[in-house]
Structure formats: structure tokens, C-alpha cells
Amino acid sequence: MKVVLVGYGKMGKEIEKILISRGHEVVGKATDAQPLNTEMIKEADVAIDFSTPDSVINNIEFLLKENIPSVIGTTGWNKSYEQVKLWVDDQNGALVHASNFSVGVNLFFKLNEQLAQLMAPYKEYSPGITEIHHTEKLDAPSGTAITLAEGIIENYSALSDWYCPESKTENDTESDKKSKNGNNLKINAVREPDVKGTHLIEYKSNIDTLSIQHEAHNRTGFALGAVIAAEWIINKKGIFTMKDVLQLS
Numbered sequence: 001m002k003v004v005l006v007g008y009g010k011m012g013k014e015i016e017k018i019l020i021s022r023g024h025e026v027v028g029k030a031t032d033a034q035p036l037n038t039e040m041i042k043e044a045d046v047a048i049d050f051s052t053p054d055s056v057i058n059n060i061e062f063l064l065k066e067n068i069p070s071v072i073g074t075t076g077w078n079k080s081y082e083q084v085k086l087w088v089d090d091q092n093g094a095l096v097h098a099s100n101f102s103v104g105v106n107l108f109f110k111l112n113e114q115l116a117q118l119m120a121p122y123k124e125y126s127p128g129i130t131e132i133h134h135t136e137k138l139d140a141p142s143g144t145a146i147t148l149a150e151g152i153i154e155n156y157s158a159l160s161d162w163y164c165p166e167s168k169t170e171n172d173t174e175s176d177k178k179s180k181n182g183n184n185l186k187i188n189a190v191r192e193p194d195v196k197g198t199h200l201i202e203y204k205s206n207i208d209t210l211s212i213q214h215e216a217h218n219r220t221g222f223a224l225g226a227v228i229a230a231e232w233i234i235n236k237k238g239i240f241t242m243k244d245v246l247q248l249s
């Protein structure tokens with residue numbers, strides 16, 4: 001397949017290696033210096049976007065108008081989800097998005113939901129999420145941590161929402177940062193040099209702590225998952241997630 005890379009940073013470069021190893025061709029690379037344009041997508045079968053929270057919505061709108069199926073890995077745009085869904089429907093387009101494209105994290109999402117169901121009756125335990133990423137990351141909490149929080153909240157009736165004291169990009173008002181009432185799940189967002197992505201779920205009581213963790217050792221899993229999603233989305237119509245690609249629903 002012929003692919004346009006939208007964003008050619010840490011992830012764009014990793015995806016290029018996987019594309020070439022699977023016999024695909026990169027026909028365009030959009031960056032902040034050279035944004036998407038009609039010339040760049042002329043030959044493309046599909047676009048893979050790992051850009052920035054500020055640029056991704058314009059990129060999605062452009063790709064839908066140009067009828068190019070897209071894989072969206074960029075995080076930090078959850079508040080625009082309903083708008084994007086409408087655009088996909090209106091344009092009869094094709095888009096697959098995921099806060100995390102790695103197979104390991106998608107299995108971890110399932111495990112997280114099952115653990116929340118198991119823990120829900122035991123009120124002596126308090127759940128919490130910690131995510132650790134590299135210091136260049138623009139959004140906090142991570143998209144993966146938000147998906148994990150939603151998975152807990154859906155299966156754990158004592159919780160109604162999440163909050164993150166270090167919140168950036170979307171929930172960045174002072175009231176969001178302080179909204180730590182009893183029904184809210186705390187996400188700690190930690191930034192350390194060169195960390196690829198670690199997510200820790202803990203249920204703490206006075207007696208003990210139960211925990212599950214996913215730690216990415218490199219970016220290969222994210223990139224491979226995104227390429228598998230690109231191979232899958234061609235000739236489909238609608239809005240999908242990695243759950244659909246992996247048939248984990």
C-alpha cells in the first residue's frame with residue numbers, strides 16, 4: 001500500500017521502518033514545516049497520523065474531505081470525538097483511532113476492565129492510575145491512561161469521573177485540576193527522560209496493594225499496530241478502534 005505519514009517525529013520514523021519491512025511505500029511526509037496538501041496525498045491509499053494535539057483535527061478534516069482512509073494515533077483530542085464521528089458519517093469516510101496501537105496494551109485494556117469488575121465490591125481498596133512518559137510529551141494525562149480510566153469507571157460503580165492534577169491540553173482549567181471529590185479516579189502523570197510509556201493500575205488498602213502494569217520497552221509495538229490498522233482500514237467505511245482491528249470487542 002502507498003502511505004502518507006502525517007507527522008514524521010519519533011513515531012513517524014518508527015512507522016516508516018515497519019512499512020518498508022512489510023513491503024509498503026511511503027509516498028508523502030507531512031510535518032509542521034510542510035503540512036498536508038493535495039499534492040502529497042495524490043497517490044496515497046491511506047494516511048497514518050502521529051502528529052500533535054493541535055494539528056490532528058485539521059488533518060482528519062482534510063483527509064476525510066479528500067476521501068483518504070486514516071489511522072489516527074495522535075492523542076489529546078478526546079473532546080472533539082463527537083465532531084469527528086459526525087464528519088466520518090457525513091463523508092462516508094474510514095478512520096481507525098486508538099490511544100494505544102500496541103497489542104500488549106490492548107490486552108492490558110481488557111485485563112483492566114476485568115480487574116475493575118472483580119474489585120468493585122471491595123470498598124476497602126482505592127483504585128489509582130499512574131502513567132510515566134518522556135519529557136517531550138505534549139499532553140497529560142496520556143491517551144492510554146484516559147482509556148484505562150474509562151475502563152475502570154464503566155466497571156466500578158463507586159467512580160463517576162477521573163481527574164489529573166498535572167492535566168495539560170484538554171482538561172487544563174484550574175477547576176479540572178482540583179476536582180478530586182470522592183467519586184473521581186486520580187491519574188498521576190509523571191514525566192521522566194526517555195520513558196517510552198508505562199501505565200500502572202493500583203488498588204490500595206491498609207492491608208495490601210494489588211497492581212497491574214504495562215511497560216513499553218520501545219516504540220515498535222505502537223508502530224506495528226498502526227501499520228496493521230492501516231492494512232485493515234483500506235476498503236472499509238466507518239469509525240473504528242484497535243479493538244475492532246484485533247477483534248477484542
Ligand SMILES: NC(=O)C1=CN([C@@H]2O[C@H](COP(=O)(O)OP(=O)(O)OC[C@H]3O[C@@H](n4cnc5c(N)ncnc54)[C@H](O)[C@@H]3O)[C@@H](O)[C@H]2O)C=CC1
Nearest residue numbers: 007008009010011031032051055073074075099100101222
Ligand atoms: N496511539 C499510539 O499508539 C501512540 C500515540 N502516540 C501519540 O502520537 C503523537 C506523536 O508522538 P511522537 O511521534 O512521539 O511526537 P513527535 O513530537 O516526535 O512528532 C510529532 C510530529 O508531528 C509533526 N507535526 C506538527 N504539526 C504538524 C502539522 N500541522 N501537520 C503535520 N505534522 C505536524 C511534527 O513536525 C513532528 O514531525 C502524540 O500525540 C503521541 O501521544 C505516540 C505513541 C503511540
Ligand SMILES: O=C(O)C1=N[C@H](C(=O)O)C[C@H](O)C1
Nearest residue numbers: 075099100137142143144197
Ligand atoms: O506520547 C507518547 O509517547 C505515547 N503516547 C500515547 C498515549 O498518550 O497514551 C501512547 C503511548 O503511551 C506513548
